[in-house]
Amino acid sequence: MTSSVRVTIGGGDGVGAGAVELGAGPGTVPPAERGETTIADRVVAKIASQAAREALGVLSRDAEPPHASVVVRHGSARVRVHVELDYPGDIGGRCARVRRRIVDRVRDLAGMSVPEVVVEVERLHLAARPDTVGGRPS
Numbered sequence: 825m826t827s828s829v830r831v832t833i834g835g836g837d838g839v840g841a842g843a844v845e846l847g848a849g850p851g852t853v854p855p856a857e858r859g860e861t862t863i864a865d866r867v868v869a870k871i872a873s874q875a876a877r878e879a880l881g882v883l884s885r886d887a888e889p890p891h892a893s894v895v896v897r898h899g900s901a902r903v904r905v906h907v908e909l910d911y912p913g914d915i916g917g918r919c920a921r922v923r924r925r926i927v928d929r930v931r932d933l934a935g936m937s938v939p940e941v942v943v944e945v946e947r948l949h950l951a952a953r954p955d956t957v958g959g960r961p962s
Contacts, residue, residue, distance in 0.1 A: 863934050865901075869894040871933050872903045872926045872941075879925035880918060884910050884949035890922075900937040901930055904944065911948035919943040 869892045876890035883889070887908040895902045903926055909918055923941040930938050 863896070863936070865894045865896050868896055868901050868903075868930060868934055868936065871930055872901075872905055875925045875929035876905050876907060876922045876943075878929075879921045880907065880909070883908065884951070887947070887949055892926075896936065899935075900939055901934070902940045903930070903938060904942045906944045906946045908947040908949060909945055910951040913951065915945065915948075919945070 872892035872894060873890050876892065880890065887910075890905055890907045892903055892905040894904075905922060905926065907919075907922065909915055922943050926941050927938045930936050
């Protein structure tokens with residue numbers, strides 16, 4: 825059984841200028857044996873950091889953006905993300921949203937499973953209320 829792939833650039837209906845035809849003849853290596861795609865740990869860490877930002881939404885103006893470190897082994901990523909949160913607030917709920925978002929985004933964008941996400945809350949920021957100035961009662 826042979827198959828072929830035809831890619832045409834710039835229109836046209838035949839092989840010629842702007843067209844490439846690749847055959848999968850008898851001497852061709854099967855797709856599963858050609859190699860693999862490797863995604864660097866730092867790329868997955870950037871995906872995780874961005875996912876944490878998306879999950880947290882608007883942060884206090886003096887809060888540092890989330891940053892992550894990742895270890896990738898055998899197609900799965902273990903993530904540790906550092907965040908700063910507003911206080912008072914639902915810290916557990918926000919951390920759970922961060923975990924879910926990281927798992928979903930890494931799976932969707934990098935094709936990796938995420939068996940572990942550790943969320944470390946580095947700092948809590950006193951949430952500004954209407955009756956406060958600079959975090960202190962007025």
